[in-house]
Amino acid sequence: MYFAALLARTEDGWKASDTELDDVETLSDLADLAREASPDEDTVLVLIEQEDAWFGVVRVDGEDDPRIYVSDAAAAARSAYGELLLTDELLGREPGSDGADLDALDLDGTEDGESESDDEDEDDEDGSAADAVPHSPVGDSEILDDLGISQKELRILDAEDALGTIAEALGASEVLETVR
Template structure:
């Protein structure tokens, strides 16, 4: 089961909304969705994605700048449909070249029938044999200017990490309202 939300920073503070990721196939799609949610061009928007207690990811979009991505556990995220969008981009993996069949995925991101461990590990490989690390991946300083240091971000346990992040950047109550 996934949880996904957008936090948009406005001149009045943070605004949150839950989002559907059904039509998102690439990081560019996700960044476009974030930009569309911003009231004004150039606003900071952070996409929060979490798969139960497996992993969480952050995508920060500042105006037309390239999205900045952080994933708490690359290997766990690479085994999920939405996490693969983030890890694939971070590892330079072209989603069109991936072996994952998007039509076989449920809307909650799990495959029909639970995959065997060997199959799940194999899905983390791309054609060049790149495997996502079983730990943090991406830009740890993604929220440093908003109040969450890289050290604090890396120290988070998966459980209520998104709540702790939202609290650190001053949006805890706003995020809870959409949970």
């Protein structure tokens, strides 16, 4: 099960809204959606989680490029929404390089929260696509430093309660719960 919300920082504090990602096809689309949530070009956080598997934070500050953090790249790679966040740049790959195509990964149902089988190491024919995505956090781990969540604190968050912990540290837990 997925949950996605936008948290926009305003003069009056944080404003939350749930968001539908079905029409979002690229990271650029996601950034545009975030920018629409804050006409004053304030900070907007897109919080995405797949229950007990991974979470992601996309930070958009005005017209700056989005900053991204994903708690578990391999788990996110098996998810349609996670795939939006896992750019070649984020994964440290050359754009269009062999093995860089996340479409080659088998979306085997684990994107819906099902547990993986013991055949986790089973790859596609050339064996490169699944190995190219690390089973670790990727992205800008300092994404929330200036908002009170250090790199160390972010990296140790458990996917099960990460968004609640982030919202609590921002002073936005009540507004986030209203859209959950």
